Amino acid sequence: xxxxxQPPSMDCAEGRAxxxxxxxxxxxxxxxxxxxxxIHSQGPQYIIHGLKNNETNEMASLIITExxxxxxxxxxxxxLRDTAVYYCIVRVHANNYGQNFVFGPGTRLSVLx
Amino acid sequence: SQTxxxxxxxxxxPVGSPLSLECTVEGTSNPNLYWYRQAAGRGLQLLFYSVGIxxxxxxxxxxxxxxxxxxxxxxxxxxxxxxxxxGFYLCAGGGSYGYTFGxxxxxxxx
Numbered sequence: 001x002x003x004x005x006q007p008p009s010m011d012c013a014e015g016r017a018x019x020x021x022x023x024x025x026x027x028x029x030x031x032x033x034x035x036x037x038x039i040h041s042q043g044p045q046y047i048i049h050g051l052k053n054n055e056t057n058e059m060a061s062l063i064i065t066e067x068x069x070x071x072x073x074x075x076x077x078x079x080l081r082d083t084a085v086y087y088c089i090v091r092v093h094a095n096n097y098g099q100n101f102v103f104g105p106g107t108r109l110s111v112l113x
Numbered sequence: 114s115q116t117x118x119x120x121x122x123x124x125x126x127p128v129g130s131p132l133s134l135e136c137t138v139e140g141t142s143n144p145n146l147y148w149y150r151q152a153a154g155r156g157l158q159l160l161f162y163s164v165g166i167x168x169x170x171x172x173x174x175x176x177x178x179x180x181x182x183x184x185x186x187x188x189x190x191x192x193x194x195x196x197x198x199x200g201f202y203l204c205a206g207g208g209s210y211g212y213t214f215g216x217x218x219x220x221x222x223x
Contacts, residue, residue, distance in 0.1 A: 034211050036211070041201070042216060043205070043214030043216055043217050044157070044214050046211050046213070101212055106156065
């Protein structure tokens with residue numbers, strides 16, 4: 001699986017958009033970009049994933065550059081409950097018989113009142 | 114949808130005592146199951162994964178073992194706990210959108 005690089009920490013004001021970057025310059029053509037987050041003392045939670053097109057769901061938007069070497073997770077209106085560690089992972093599509101996910105250190109997002 | 118149940122939520126055990134953590138799965142059959150450990154302030158380390166009953170793969174040598182006696186049951190065990198076994202243990206199940214995690218067990222070995 002391709003390695004990812006994320007900033008160790010970020011701050012965001014409550015109500016503003018949080019933009020979390022991820023670099024994955026060695027991503028392969030069949031690898032997806034997945035985002036998870038982990039709120040303190042809880043298990044990680046799936047947020048969103050994508051291959052090459054931008055994706056949006058009720059939680060967030062995922063913007064993937066045209067060359068697929070980087071992506072940005074956008075939380076449009078951050079709340080205090082969005083304070084968590086955010087993990088960017090690239091790997092082949094997850095299915096019931098897939099490989100395991102490798103969780104790096106992630107980005108610790110602090111939403112400030 | 115898949116739900117992962119883990120218990121207990123917290124556990125304090127003396128050094129040298131045995132350990133048994135249980136993970137059960139609802140909402141899917143024949144899932145891939147995973148045990149992760151997270152030390153304080155660190156990332157997740159994969160310990161074991163299982164693709165079916167009786168099939169266990171170990172990712173790192175350690176003082177722990179895993180078993181899968183039933184399709185939806187995954188157990189993490191130790192015969193004698195060490196101080197270094199302290200951490201946050203997470204069970205996860207594979208699915209079409211990635212993993213679903215349980216709520217975790219915080220183990221403190223004293």
